[in-house]
Amino acid sequence: MEDIGPPAEDPFGDAADADAYDMCDQCGQVVADIDLLSALVPDSSALSADDPAMDGKRVLTACSVDHLAALVEQYRLRPFVPEEQWAAKVCRTLAGHEEPVPLSVVAELSGLSEQQAQQGVDWHNARAREWKARYGSPGED
Numbered sequence: 001m002e003d004i005g006p007p008a009e010d011p012f013g014d015a016a017d018a019d020a021y022d023m024c025d026q027c028g029q030v031v032a033d034i035d036l037l038s039a040l041v042p043d044s045s046a047l048s049a050d051d052p053a054m055d056g057k058r059v060l061t062a063c064s065v066d067h068l069a070a071l072v073e074q075y076r077l078r079p080f081v082p083e084e085q086w087a088a089k090v091c092r093t094l095a096g097h098e099e100p101v102p103l104s105v106v107a108e109l110s111g112l113s114e115q116q117a118q119q120g121v122d123w124h125n126a127r128a129r130e131w132k133a134r135y136g137s138p139g140e141d
Contacts, residue, residue: 020032020033020034021033022036022061023061024036024061024062024063024064024067025060025061025062025067025071026062026063026067026068026070026071027063027067029063031061031063035063036061036062036063037061037062037063037064037065037067037068038059038060038061038062038068039059039060039062039068039071039072040057040058040059040060041057041058041060041071041072041075041076042056042057042058042075042080043056043057043058043075043078043080044056044079044080044081044082044084044085045084045085045088046058047085047088047089047092052089052111055085055088055089056080056085058075060072060075081123082116082119083119083120083122083123084123085120086110086112086116086117086119086120086123087120087121087123087124087127088120089110089111089112089117089120090106090110090112090117090120090121090124091124092110093106093109093110094106103117103118103121
């Protein structure tokens with residue numbers, strides 16, 4: 001028998017592929033995409049690799065309404081820290097450069113003001129100092 005694709009009246013075509021799966025972010029259960037529930041929530045740690053307009057937004061996926069509600073509640077309680085978002089944008093910008101880059105250029109390339117870029121750098125450095133104080137430097141025993 002020959003597979004000639006989805007029926008012409010199928011508005012989703014191959015996008016509704018029954019072989020597409022994802023995992024519930026709450027319990028890890030594998031769920032067919034067609035049965036998966038999702039929500040978009042604010043998250044200052046979320047950074048999009050493809051679309052900077054999606055920075056600060058996280059797509060949650062769940063196998064049930066209860067699991068989706070629990071996930072949304074977790075993110076509702078998590079504070080949105082702008083400096084965390086700015087730090088991620090600075091890191092993404094600097095990842096493409098091997099040489100030092102002036103802050104004004106980093107700000108321009110990341111879509112931030114110089115003040116936001118500096119606050120992002122400061123936030124990142126403070127987290128690095130906290131980590132070092134807690135765990136030490138690599139190679140230290």
